[in-house]
Amino acid sequence: MRLLPALATAVLAFSLAPAAFAQSSVNSNNWMSSLGSSDGELSSGLSQGLSSGSMSSNGSSLAETHQDFSRDYGSSLAAVDATFGILGLFGSNANILTDMWKSEQDIYPFAIDEAITTASLISRTPTAEANRERWVVSSPSMGRNIGVDVVVGTGGPVVYFLEGIDSPETSNWIKNGHLQPVFSDTDATVVIPAQGAGSMWQDWDIDDPKLGRHKWETFVTEELASVIEDEVTHNGKRGLIGLSMGASGAVMMANNNLGFFDGVAGISGCYSTTDTIGRGTVNLTVGNLGGDPNNMWSTPESWERNDV
Structure with a gap:
């Protein structure tokens, strides 16, 4: 869930201002009630976890800076617009900021095994933490086995969580986001796919030389969901939530899969792909990990399809 530095101080907030928290509680309660979670516990826990600053950066001063900027839409818009105005001045060298922030991971690209033809559960391993398991699920669409963190519930909705830009092997939702305490008294099963860094959680049109093959939309909706929902007890409802890059995704x-999810939520995402700021944010997100966003969306129609 690591943020791009300049944009972080300009527009993104992890701790919510009181008024924003009040509204987020209403939105969260409405969203989670649609998933049939028992007594609204899941929604109130999520809202409380956010309001407590549990996902804010270490040190209150930075979190407070995020709050101050994000309270004022005008200043946020001006700050982001100025950032991409500066980028425009560089012309063909506009990737200079991406290069400054680039944080490539040596694990990418993963090897592709075309012999994987069926989505199936490869392994299901308990961890030292209550209810959390580490699953490995085979993905024909990506030609590899995918690690997934699963917090097993007791018959409520299945809620899929998407990571921010770095998407480590053990999710930041677990390491820094206090997900397990928030969900400990709910009946929901939480599912977090791993290692989709810089992918926008999309089906890429073209395999990328740096990031490899990404077919996350197909994996989550056609492969992972069927495996998870065959293995755990649930109420037939699905939710999807993401942070930063994961919010957009x-x-x-x-x-792009109308009717598949009963509720969707995004925290600090950028939901445009076609205006200057939206396209620039996508370029920085993918480029930060060394990928080419034009391999993700290779035609103008691909960019427009994902402008939400």
């Missing part, structure tokens, strides 16, 4: 994925 979640809303795009839900929009």
Whole structure:
């Protein structure tokens, strides 16, 4: 869930201002009630977890800076617009900021095994933490086995969580987001796919030399969901939530698969792909990990399809 530095101080907030928290509680309660979670516990827990600053950066001063900027839409818009105005001045060298922030991971690209033809559960391993398991699920669409964190519930909705830009092997939702305490008294099963760094959680049109093959929309909706929902007890409802890059990916994925998810939520996402700021944000997100966004969306129609 690591943020791009300049944009973080300009527009993104992890701790919610009081008024924003009050509204988020209403929105969250409405969203989670649509998933049939028992007594609204899941929604109130999620809202409380956000309001407590549990997903804010270490040190209150930075979190407070996020709050101050995000309270004022005008200043946020001006700050982001100025950032991309500066980028425009560089012309063909506009990738200079991406290069400054580039944080490539050596694990990418993963090897592709074309012999994988069926989505199936490869392994299901308990961890030292209550109810959390580490699953490995085979993905024909990506030609590899995918690690997934699963917090097993007791018959409520299945809620899929998408990571921010770095998407480590063990989710930041677990390491830094206090997900397990928030969900400990709910009946929901939480599912978090791993290692989709810089992918926007999309089906890429073309395999990327740096990031490899990404077919996350197909994996989540056609492969992972069927495996998870065959293995756990649930109420037939699905939710999808993401943070930062994952927020954009979640809303795009839900929009492209109407009716598959019963609720979708995004925290600090950028939901445009075609205006200057939206396209620039996508370029920075994918480029930060060394990928080419034109391999993700290779035609103008691909960019427009995902403008939500």
